[in-house]
Amino acid sequence: xxxxxxxxxxxxxxxxxxxxxxxxxxxxxxxxxxxxxxxxxxxxxxxxxxxxxxxxxxxxxxxxxxxxxxxxxxxxxxxxxxxxxxxxxxxxxxxxxxxxxxxxxxxxxxxxxxxxxxxxxxxxxxxxxxxxxxxxxxxxxxxxxxxxxxxxxxxxxxxxxxxxxxxxxxxxxxxxxxxxxxxxxxxxxxxxxxxxxxxxxxxxxxxxxx
Amino acid sequence: xxxxxxxxxxxxxxxxxxxxxxxxxxxxxxxxxxxxxxxxxxxxxxxxxxxxxxxxxxxxxxxxxxxxxxxxxxxxxxxxxxxxxxxxxxxxxxxxxxxxxxxxxxxxxxxxxxxxxxxxxxxxxxxxxxxxxxxxxxxxxxxxxxxxxxxxxxxxxxxxxxxxxxxxxxxxxxxxxxxxxxxxxxxxxxxxxxxxxxxxxxxxxxxxxx
DNA sequence: ACCTGAACACCGTTCAAGT
DNA sequence: ACCTGAACACCGTTCAAGT
Numbered sequence: 001x002x003x004x005x006x007x008x009x010x011x012x013x014x015x016x017x018x019x020x021x022x023x024x025x026x027x028x029x030x031x032x033x034x035x036x037x038x039x040x041x042x043x044x045x046x047x048x049x050x051x052x053x054x055x056x057x058x059x060x061x062x063x064x065x066x067x068x069x070x071x072x073x074x075x076x077x078x079x080x081x082x083x084x085x086x087x088x089x090x091x092x093x094x095x096x097x098x099x100x101x102x103x104x105x106x107x108x109x110x111x112x113x114x115x116x117x118x119x120x121x122x123x124x125x126x127x128x129x130x131x132x133x134x135x136x137x138x139x140x141x142x143x144x145x146x147x148x149x150x151x152x153x154x155x156x157x158x159x160x161x162x163x164x165x166x167x168x169x170x171x172x173x174x175x176x177x178x179x180x181x182x183x184x185x186x187x188x189x190x191x192x193x194x195x196x197x198x199x200x201x202x203x204x205x206x207x208x209x210x
Numbered sequence: 211x212x213x214x215x216x217x218x219x220x221x222x223x224x225x226x227x228x229x230x231x232x233x234x235x236x237x238x239x240x241x242x243x244x245x246x247x248x249x250x251x252x253x254x255x256x257x258x259x260x261x262x263x264x265x266x267x268x269x270x271x272x273x274x275x276x277x278x279x280x281x282x283x284x285x286x287x288x289x290x291x292x293x294x295x296x297x298x299x300x301x302x303x304x305x306x307x308x309x310x311x312x313x314x315x316x317x318x319x320x321x322x323x324x325x326x327x328x329x330x331x332x333x334x335x336x337x338x339x340x341x342x343x344x345x346x347x348x349x350x351x352x353x354x355x356x357x358x359x360x361x362x363x364x365x366x367x368x369x370x371x372x373x374x375x376x377x378x379x380x381x382x383x384x385x386x387x388x389x390x391x392x393x394x395x396x397x398x399x400x401x402x403x404x405x406x407x408x409x410x411x412x413x414x415x416x417x418x419x420x
Numbered sequence: 421a422c423c424t425g426a427a428c429a430c431c432g433t434t435c436a437a438g439t
Numbered sequence: 440a441c442c443t444g445a446a447c448a449c450c451g452t453t454c455a456a457g458t
Contacts, residue, residue, distance in 0.1 A: 126393050137354075
């Protein structure tokens, strides 16, 4: 009866649910407190700051990706796909994750495993670190753009206004963009991602070539 | 004497200067108004919203990259380097640019030129669009991580606390991360970026292979 | 150990009113 | 056409006080 109302885990879970509903711009400590039926300052007993809470959210977001390591025949790209899927789980998930150099458990586990695979593939230490950084930076950038794209055009399909823009006189100066408008606006993100993974697989498979 | 105090351009310039000083978190319409010796609501006569101002800032940030097209022998990667340099010019520049699907003049000029080069290199339309998206997503993700890294470790070198962390017992579970700590924390971002460009140049140079 | 009430120092934005 | 004053509805965070 007189048990705690909330703990760190329940705050993180509620924060992720709230994130998914209102996005990173709409997420506030006050509304989060209200959802948890608690006063805002209470959250500061459990987390030092909103930023610290975002660190914990980032760690929780990628947790599901860790399972991909355990699949039979899992390689760097299996986990890359799982990492992308994890970032896409919650609205603005990639933006929450981006730029947090927090040595959180899940980040370390994923990083260690990824690095191990790159080294086993025959990359020298420095090269392996570069590829690790570049691949994760790419996935994060890719997912930020992908999520923002879907926020701008929720249908998945471009709206009439945008299509009209590409056909307007302004685009006489940009014939290729105009010609490829359909491809630009309704291209498959899955396909794009695979194109990139193909590149990485070539680069990592032939480390001597780069 | 009775001339306008400010216009769109002077607001954007002041906003970029402010961004560079206080970062994206610290940038507010009120402090920007104060710098311009104007009341905050005045800004809303020139821009519909803070987001609209950020759109204009994003466009201004990449303006210098357009010059790279005109260099003799400029290729996709010349402009990729210039694009990165432009994003790095102002603090949090990459974060300001990320995710804005605004058809602003500089974005269109850069996109058209980039697309033209990819098509000339022999890529089919869909593939060219994928590569354009992937390359720009990579550069944006790379620069976000690069800038956040330098905000966290301003010296360019890891601090003692971070180095100690990598040597702590917690990292017994992560032997590769521990072993490559120096490479992770003081690796060259220029070098990393070139590693990635090499990959793209192979993929674009041999379109049939992907 | 965990939570609240009240407060501080801010935000973005609107809108009637001024010139 | 351009700018201000006043206000609305918020923020993150601190801190003394409660249980």
